[in-house]
Amino acid sequence: xxxxxxxxxxxxKSAPAFFRxxxxxxxxxxxxxxxxxxxVQEMGLELVEPPVIADTLLExxxxxxxxxxxxxxxxxxxxxxxxxxxxxxxxxxxxxxxxRRPRHFLGQAGYYLGDMVSPLTAETWGAALGSASSAAHAxxxxxxxxxxxxxxxxxxxxxxHGDMGQGFCFLxxxxxxxxxxxxxHTRVAVIDIDVHHGNGTQHIFYDRDDVFFCSLHxxxxxxxxxxxxxxxEVGAGRGNGFNLNLPLKVGSGDxxxxxxxxxxxxxISRFDAGCLVVSLGLDAHESDLLxxxxxxxxxxxxxxxxxxxxxxxxILVQEGGYTVSELGHLLRSVLxxxxxxxx
Ligand SMILES: [Zn+2]
Numbered sequence: 456x457x458x459x460x461x462x463x464x465x466x467x468k469s470a471p472a473f474f475r476x477x478x479x480x481x482x483x484x485x486x487x488x489x490x491x492x493x494x495v496q497e498m499g500l501e502l503v504e505p506p507v508i509a510d511t512l513l514e515x516x517x518x519x520x521x522x523x524x525x526x527x528x529x530x531x532x533x534x535x536x537x538x539x540x541x542x543x544x545x546x547x548x549x550x551x552x553x554x555r556r557p558r559h560f561l562g563q564a565g566y567y568l569g570d571m572v573s574p575l576t577a578e579t580w581g582a583a584l585g586s587a588s589s590a591a592h593a594x595x596x597x598x599x600x601x602x603x604x605x606x607x608x609x610x611x612x613x614x615x616h617g618d619m620g621q622g623f624c625f626l627x628x629x630x631x632x633x634x635x636x637x638x639x640h641t642r643v644a645v646i647d648i649d650v651h652h653g654n655g656t657q658h659i660f661y662d663r664d665d666v667f668f669c670s671l672h673x674x675x676x677x678x679x680x681x682x683x684x685x686x687x688e689v690g691a692g693r694g695n696g697f698n699l700n701l702p703l704k705v706g707s708g709d710x711x712x713x714x715x716x717x718x719x720x721x722x723i724s725r726f727d728a729g730c731l732v733v734s735l736g737l738d739a740h741e742s743d744l745l746x747x748x749x750x751x752x753x754x755x756x757x758x759x760x761x762x763x764x765x766x767x768x769x770i771l772v773q774e775g776g777y778t779v780s781e782l783g784h785l786l787r788s789v790l791x792x793x794x795x796x797x798x
Pocket of ligand 1: 515
């Protein structure tokens, strides 16, 4: 099993963000990525530098205006406001009328960024591009015959919509991996085990019947991103029946989680997927700073075993996980299960 990380992801520092009413250092620290890299190195897995993702692939997922905003807006902001290095919205579209994209880029900040934990800096675009490139290349390795590949994605991706960044996410790495996988496989399944609903991935594939999306996450009434992730969101149009949300009560623990996982796995089998993308959040773990599902380390190993038992070519895409002191051993346990399959 090989692991993919771009040098442009290394060292990326998220700007301070609003959390529970205060401007604080982001929980999405560079140390998270270094913890993932250390695990890969200690396991003796080969670390691969990916080629830069093709524009055509990016634009098949993301709106061109949004991509331009990510690349250029922080520079315009610092020219306009010398000394201010991060861009964050101070107004958002309302729920009562359809949102129109304003010409002024501060209005565009509210249009293209969905919350106040995802500020843009001049470095965000390069790091997000590196992360997306890692996911795309991991998918290429799997298409070339490797049973499993792991992309060390940071920034994460599953909250990124086609035209909106959110939750530390700017480009949807899992959707990019699934899109690459679709060039070979007629049907691709994405399973999201991050504790937070994969709202961006859901949005991107919501009206599609060739990509089945399922997400296990903490109940949306009480958990970020709050407004999506309910069980009655089942897809639209051709995609009706191809979106599965399994919201779980806060503190559910292993047995409840694994029962829900079995439902997801049964649906993936019935969908007859040719390839699996795993949005590998580690924040459902009982120790996590931002998590609330109480899954143990043994529970995570069992999750990996059950996913491996699907016997599908598998692309692992790193998502959340924020307690750096716990991430190393947890990731190692999970990757070991997949690496054993890849031998
Ligand atoms: Zn998360």
